[in-house]
Amino acid sequence: MRPDPDALLNWYDRHRRAMPWRDSGRDPYHVWLSEVMLQQTTVATVGPRFRRFLEKFPTVAALAAAEDAAVMEEWAGLGYYARARNLLAGARAVVALGGFPRSVEGLRELPGVGPYTAAAVGAIAFDLPVVPLDGNVERVMARVHAVREPLPGAKPRLAALAQDSMQDAAARARPGDFVQALFDLGATICTPRTPACALCPWRGGCAAQAGGFAAELPAKAAKKDRPLRHGAHFLLKDADGLVLVRRRPPKGLLGGMLEIPGTPWRDQPWGEAEALAHAPVAGLAWQRLPGLAQHGFTHFQLEMALYLATVPRLVAPDGFEARPLDGLAPALPTAMRRVLALAGG
Numbered sequence: 001m002r003p004d005p006d007a008l009l010n011w012y013d014r015h016r017r018a019m020p021w022r023d024s025g026r027d028p029y030h031v032w033l034s035e036v037m038l039q040q041t042t043v044a045t046v047g048p049r050f051r052r053f054l055e056k057f058p059t060v061a062a063l064a065a066a067e068d069a070a071v072m073e074e075w076a077g078l079g080y081y082a083r084a085r086n087l088l089a090g091a092r093a094v095v096a097l098g099g100f101p102r103s104v105e106g107l108r109e110l111p112g113v114g115p116y117t118a119a120a121v122g123a124i125a126f127d128l129p130v131v132p133l134d135g136n137v138e139r140v141m142a143r144v145h146a147v148r149e150p151l152p153g154a155k156p157r158l159a160a161l162a163q164d165s166m167q168d169a170a171a172r173a174r175p176g177d178f179v180q181a182l183f184d185l186g187a188t189i190c191t192p193r194t195p196a197c198a199l200c201p202w203r204g205g206c207a208a209q210a211g212g213f214a215a216e217l218p219a220k221a222a223k224k225d226r227p228l229r230h231g232a233h234f235l236l237k238d239a240d241g242l243v244l245v246r247r248r249p250p251k252g253l254l255g256g257m258l259e260i261p262g263t264p265w266r267d268q269p270w271g272e273a274e275a276l277a278h279a280p281v282a283g284l285a286w287q288r289l290p291g292l293a294q295h296g297f298t299h300f301q302l303e304m305a306l307y308l309a310t311v312p313r314l315v316a317p318d319g320f321e322a323r324p325l326d327g328l329a330p331a332l333p334t335a336m337r338r339v340l341a342l343a344g345g
């Protein structure tokens, strides 16, 4: 028996989660912003950040007109900073086009918009009959259809099953709601460890539930260990509470974000003398602070040491900025906040 889209939509009408971006009449800018923020970031974190971002950049035109640095600083702490750079480039493209494209193909042509985001904006903002495949939808599809092939290899099959679920007339009558209902089902009922099958509107048509192995799916291929990299950073302070920071190059990891200056990140730990050769100002009494800051990136784990020096009055060399330490942390990416925490900041 196939799962019944009507049952899912009826459940959604009663139990949908309240989300700030669901109050805005499906404004494509709001839908797009929320979907970009939600990639790799939890709903609980995104809620307040979404509202704050819209206070600063209330329309796609306001975002398109913003300074790059202002957008990067507003994104600080959310991680995966390429998302913010792409959002800005996308906003400029939307303004140049005179509005959002209303097809999945058109949305895909915006900078940084991949198949998932194009389908999410297309379905939720424009009611196009497409299903974006996120982790929630993957899990629900794997269970309902008892797909035992492990992820990520199973993705094409799960995507086809998800798209197939949109063929039903009830789903096609309300594509945006159907997609959000799948998201909500995965997030609140069909959860990773202990699915609440007794409360599920699809329990009658779910193969994994019938077989008693729902919690085992989706199967996942074994993960490789992330390699460890090492860096050393340099906090230069003055008597007025200014510290030296620099902006990373626009492309690459943490591109365009502020950082506490440091060495490159490499596979071997840095000895003190070779680390100090990268200090932004030479000849100072740099002191190594106790401890190491840890941060996990997608492809590696990073350990960072911190050296501290003070001067009476800070004058930023070319390529650096002097900023008040007070209030600096929110403008930094999380990895740099962790470094700063070694100094009690």
Ligand code: SF4
Residues within 6 Å of the ligand: 140, 143, 144, 189, 190, 191, 195, 196, 197, 198, 200, 201, 202, 203, 204, 206, 207, 208, 209, 214
């Ligand atoms: S019956 Fe259980 S396993 Fe199947 S979709 Fe519902 S919550 Fe998920």
